[in-house]
Amino acid sequence: MHRIPPDLTMRARSLRNGQTEAERRVWQRISRYRPRFTRQLAIGPYIVDLACRSAKLAVEFDGSQHLEAQDYDERRTSFLATQGWTVVRFWNSEVVDNLDGVVDTILAKTAECLGGTHPRPLPSREGRRLA
Numbered sequence: 508m509h510r511i512p513p514d515l516t517m518r519a520r521s522l523r524n525g526q527t528e529a530e531r532r533v534w535q536r537i538s539r540y541r542p543r544f545t546r547q548l549a550i551g552p553y554i555v556d557l558a559c560r561s562a563k564l565a566v567e568f569d570g571s572q573h574l575e576a577q578d579y580d581e582r583r584t585s586f587l588a589t590q591g592w593t594v595v596r597f598w599n600s601e602v603v604d605n606l607d608g609v610v611d612t613i614l615a616k617t618a619e620c621l622g623g624t625h626p627r628p629l630p631s632r633e634g635r636r637l638a
Contacts, residue, residue: 511549526546526547527568527570528599529568529602529603530546530556530557530568532606533557533566533568533606533609533613534546534557536606536610537557537610537613537614542559542560542561542617542621543560543561544557544558544559545557545558545559545560548560548565550565550587550590551586551587551590552586553586553587555567555587555592555594556568557613558592559617559620561621562593562620562621563620564592564593564613564616564617564620565587565592565593565594565595566594566595566596566597566613567580567595567596567597568597568599569596569598570599593616593620595612595613597609
């Protein structure tokens with residue numbers, strides 16, 4: 508396994524500490540589920556917003572800055588696909604307007620990437636009510 512360059516590690520740490528509102532909202536919901544998700548994961552030269560390593564699912568939250576970066580996003584998605592990752596994207600406004608729908612879509616895509624073995628991943632503590 509290749510080591511991640513120190514500057515990329517520092518950038519990922521910085522992004523975790525300065526997450527967007529959309530990332531924070533989804534993370535509060537999704538961090539309770541299994542299989543585990545991680546924030547700001549370095550994959551090759553890129554950092555993805557949210558990832559499930561066991562499902563090889565990368566989740567990206569796009570703001571208005573991505574309107575001018577479509578070529579970059581396409582190259583990034585192509586690279587991740589060559590590494591076996593599935594990429595799903597959501598607009599930040601979509602997360603704010605429909606948080607439950609976004610979380611459900613992420614969980615369904617995770618189950619699909621795992622071969623459908625987990626129709627709905629379980630919270631880490633049974634009986635715990637999600638807010």
